[in-house]
Amino acid sequence: MxxxxxxxxxxxxxxxxxxxxxxxxxxxxxxxxxxxxxxxxxxxxxxxxxxxxxxxxxxxxxxxxxxxxxxxxxxxxxxxxxxxxxxxxxxxxxxxxxxxxxxxxxxxxxxxxxxxxxxxxxxxxxxxxxxxxxxxxxSCNTTGLCRILYAINSVTDIVKVRAVLVRRGADPNDVKKGPINGIVPNPPTLPSHHGPDVVSVIPELEGKIFTSAVVVPTTLMHMHIIMVETTGTTRDNIIESIEKTPRIITVSAEEGLNSTAAIIEFARDLGRMRYDLNEIAVWEESINVVDNEVFLMQAIHQESDxxxxxxxxxxxxxxxxxxxxxxxxxxxxxxxxxx
Amino acid sequence: MxxxxxxxxxxxxxxxxxxxxxxxxxxxxxxxxxxxxxxxxxxxxxxxxxxxxxxxxxxxxxxxxxxxxxxxxxxxxxxxxxxxxxxxxxxxxxxxxxxxxxxxxxxxxxxxxxxxxxxxxxxxxxxxxxxxxxxxxxSCNTTGLCRILYAINSVTDIVKVRAVLVRRGADPNDVKKGPINGIVPNPPTLPSHHGPDVVSVIPELEGKIFTSAVVVPTTLMHMHIIMVETTGTTRDNIIESIEKTPRIITVSAEEGLNSTAAIIEFARDLGRMRYDLNEIAVWEESINVVDNEVFLMQAIHQESDxxxxxxxxxxxxxxxxxxxxxxxxxxxxxxxxxx
CATH class of the missing domain: 3.40.50.720 (NAD(P)-binding Rossmann-like Domain)
Incomplete structure (x- = not known):
């Protein structure tokens, strides 16, 4: 032991x-x-x-x-x-x-x-x-990005990644931070540091990933809007690859999992300790491939992934x-x- | 009259x-x-x-x-x-x-x-x-997109537009809507309808604009993260063009205008009726050109633009x-x- x-x-x-x-x-x-x-x-x-x-x-x-x-x-x-x-x-x-x-x-x-x-x-x-x-x-955000990029990279070659991170303002028990009402470009400079952080794990993405981030008044989860230019793939290939990749689940807005709040409710209903969702949740409806570019949205439980x-x-x-x-x-x- | x-x-x-x-x-x-x-x-x-x-x-x-x-x-x-x-x-x-x-x-x-x-x-x-x-x-969002794309289009040719809209959940006096805590992919399908709405004004962008949108718990302003592939330009050209374009102002996070809340405070200090900011506010620090792609972030006062x-x-x-x-x-x- x-x-x-x-x-x-x-x-x-x-x-x-x-x-x-x-x-x-x-x-x-x-x-x-x-x-x-x-x-x-x-x-x-x-x-x-x-x-x-x-x-x-x-x-x-x-x-x-x-x-x-x-x-x-x-x-x-x-x-x-x-x-x-x-x-x-x-x-x-x-x-x-x-x-x-x-x-x-x-x-x-x-x-x-x-x-x-x-x-x-x-x-x-x-x-x-x-x-x-x-x-x-x-970090939680970099972990989420690495997981989804692993799924995509498993079925195609990545040409360029653009990702927008919509970050939670504070953790649920943190009453000292904000914003309470407002959207904060954080950092206000583009690109954000999240791209280089992904490169620290995936060096082959050097020069191929561009991230930006804003902070919003919520405590539950981060959300990522992800755009990945590839050498070619299909929506079905991406879904199949996500299904094979550990620690990424797909959720359906149509089934009621239509916000980060609903996803946390799902974790609560699963009986998860502290309502943790260690898995990344990708919205099934959001997955799309247009001109070889993969688009999707995912939610990240910042405290537990x-x-x-x-x-x-x-x-x-x-x-x-x-x-x-x-x-x-x-x-x-x-x-x-x-x- | x-x-x-x-x-x-x-x-x-x-x-x-x-x-x-x-x-x-x-x-x-x-x-x-x-x-x-x-x-x-x-x-x-x-x-x-x-x-x-x-x-x-x-x-x-x-x-x-x-x-x-x-x-x-x-x-x-x-x-x-x-x-x-x-x-x-x-x-x-x-x-x-x-x-x-x-x-x-x-x-x-x-x-x-x-x-x-x-x-x-x-x-x-x-x-x-x-x-x-x-x-x-x-709409307010489409208006904001049209203005910034006009500025960019004035100095270069637009190849492809990707935009992520981080939308306010409700107007300030609207106490019936949410979210109060959470991020809502809205729509959960990609692309969102905002791209086609821009095309209704700018038909030449047909097939060249891809938008996605989330809704967050704030009442003050929308925010856009904009990525525009062009045939070639520089940061200085873009800034100069924004300066020449009516109804777009640049704001500086370094000067304290570091969130939508600060921008509204600016409108209040200007003495604007109802704190309206009819102009789109582009964060100066966010403007960047990498590989002929223009990146920037802008804030949209949904009630007044x-x-x-x-x-x-x-x-x-x-x-x-x-x-x-x-x-x-x-x-x-x-x-x-x-x-």
Whole structure:
């Protein structure tokens, strides 16, 4: 059993912990928190061993009556790997500690590509990351783009990608961010950084992907409008390829799944923990091919699509399973994904 | 003085009435309402002659103490032209009445192109609509697309247009519509109907424009992400052309105009009635040309960008001014537009 330490039990960290706990070949060594909030309390109630991410803050947990095992430095040497789920920018600073303690580490998409050896998406770069020490699992948006481009690339050659990202303004529990009413070009410069982020996973798309992004007042999901010029394909080929690609499902507006809100209702009705939809949802009606260009719209659950990727990344970096599709299947089965 | 009857004093109608009243060569003959609400009361307080759009409802206005001159049938024969600002679909039904009374009429973008002789945008089809009897001023989104494509087409040849429309969910005073939280692919099929609507104004774009649209929880403005393949141009050429094109302004995110909310704040600070921004706002930072493809983002004030178009449409249909640029200039000056 591989021992996984989750550094930062927040939005991503708590999900990674739960996903690790579901796997047969890995276990949660412990989780860390910087403050004794409700998430820390629930972590302990769930049975995770809790450590203070910042040593001086350990007494704060004790004062609040939250059972704490020690600090991150009491446990880091036992870890086979650390999944760093700290807020964007902190992961980069933590790298020094991971290197000092000679422990492998996964950073999240909030960090820059330049600080790691490579960038992970299970479909595209599992093999490249195999056995590596410091890897970044790319962001929710980049993960969504990589998955759909894998499906398209499986049946045709990609000539040019144009993608518009309509991003959620804040996560559901985040009451400090906006917009509440308005649309924000973010960034206002074109192209956005999302294209280069995809290239960090799929280098062959260099110079072939152009992205732009706006932020809108919603908390549920991101949405992508995707236009991919290809050397030639058909709508049926694309649908068939999407059906074969793991972690992408098709949904039908006609069946009532006509917004991101309806898709989240679907996840709730599936009984998904925290209403997570780890799969990308592509609107079936939106899929069209005109003049060899594939058009489609997809929805991305920003809090959860990267979670199974983190699990596969652990297996790749620790050389636990050498076939990416086998790891994907193990992860999906353990987590109860649709595909 | 040309006599203009405004049928439907709602969101568009009240703005058209005010814009007509500002012109030196036309006057408001009267405005109609179906019900005695605050808009009807304010119309009378402003000095517009009010008529019941539905004859049987005339007593309702009297009961509420709102001064009413009569019904639409008491005034329609005096009109040189009717601007139909009724809700989408009603204008089509009203055409029968306009034809019976042999009065020219302008329909709005909520109606279908097939019911009219031609489709109006001042820059593109002023000459085509000259002297015609039944014309549609295209929707706010189509108007915005037509303006920016005019600017681009002025300096290069358009090969292909791809546009993603991020639409406001409801107008500011509309509390019955959504979404409140979620993104709605609308339509979920690709392409959307906006491309063909542009073609109704610019027939040479047939087969060359592909649009898609989502609706998001905001009331302020629509936003367009525009990608135009051309035979060749530069960023400077595009900026220069936008500067020369009437009713498009550039805004700078760096200067603080970094969202549709900030742009509306700008309109409020300009002292604009109802915070209307009749001009399209293009983000300066967003303008880019890569491989002869123009990329940019623009914001559309859905309640007001078509208003000056209605004024020019009146002049074209009544053969009042034969040079489109002269009419545009007259309208802009009278309304106090930036350009």
């Amino acid at each position: 591989v021992k996984v330490l989750i550094n930062g039990y927040g939005s991503i960290g708590k999900r990674v912990a739960d996903a690790v706990a579901m796997q047969k070949d890995m276990e949660v060594l412990g989780v860390t928190k910087t403050k004794p909030d409700f998430e820390a309390r629930l972590a302990v109630e769930k049975g995770y061993k809790l450590y203070a991410a910042i040593p001086e803050r350990k007494p704060l947990f004790e004062e609040k009556g939250i059972e704490i095992e020690g600090t991150i430095f009491d446990v880091i040497e036992e870890a086979d790997i650390v999944v760093d789920c700290t807020p964007g920018g902190v992961g980069k600073d933590n790298l020094k500690m991971y290197k000092e303690y000679k422990v492998k580490a996964i950073l999240q998409g909030g960090e820059k590509a330049q600080y790691v050896e490579d960038n992970f998406n299970a479909l595209w770069s599992y093999d490249r990351c195999y056995g590596k020490d410091y890897i970044r699992v790319v 990267v979670i199974p990727e983190n699990i596969d990344c652990i297996r790749s970096m620790l050389e636990m399973v050498d076939d990416k599709m086998k790891s994907i299947e193990m992860t999906n089965k353990a987590m109860g994904l649709l595909k | 040309v006599k203009v009857l405004i049928n439907g004093y709602g969101s568009i109608g009240k703005r058209v009435a005010d814009a007509v009243a500002m012109q030196k060569d036309m006057e408001v003959l009267g405005v109609t309402k179906t019900k005695p609400d605050f808009e009807a009361r304010l119309a009378v307080e402003k000095g517009y002659k009010l008529y019941a759009a539905i004859p049987e409802r005339k007593p309702l206005f009297e009961e509420k103490g709102i001064e009413i001159e009569g019904t639409i049938f008491d005034v329609i024969e005096e009109a040189d032209i009717v601007v139909d600002c009724t809700p989408g679909g009603v204008g089509k039904d009203n055409l029968k009445m306009y034809k019976e009374y042999k009065v020219k009429a302008i329909l709005q973008g909520g109606e279908k192109a097939q019911y009219v002789e031609d489709n109006f945008n001042a820059l593109w089809s002023y000459d085509r609509c000259y002297g015609k009897d039944y014309i549609r001023v295209v 078509v208003i000056p178009e209605n004024i020019d449409c009146i002049r074209s249909m009544l053969e009042m001014v034969d040079d489109k640029m002269k009419s545009i200039e007259m309208t802009n000056k009278a309304m106090g537009l930036l350009k």
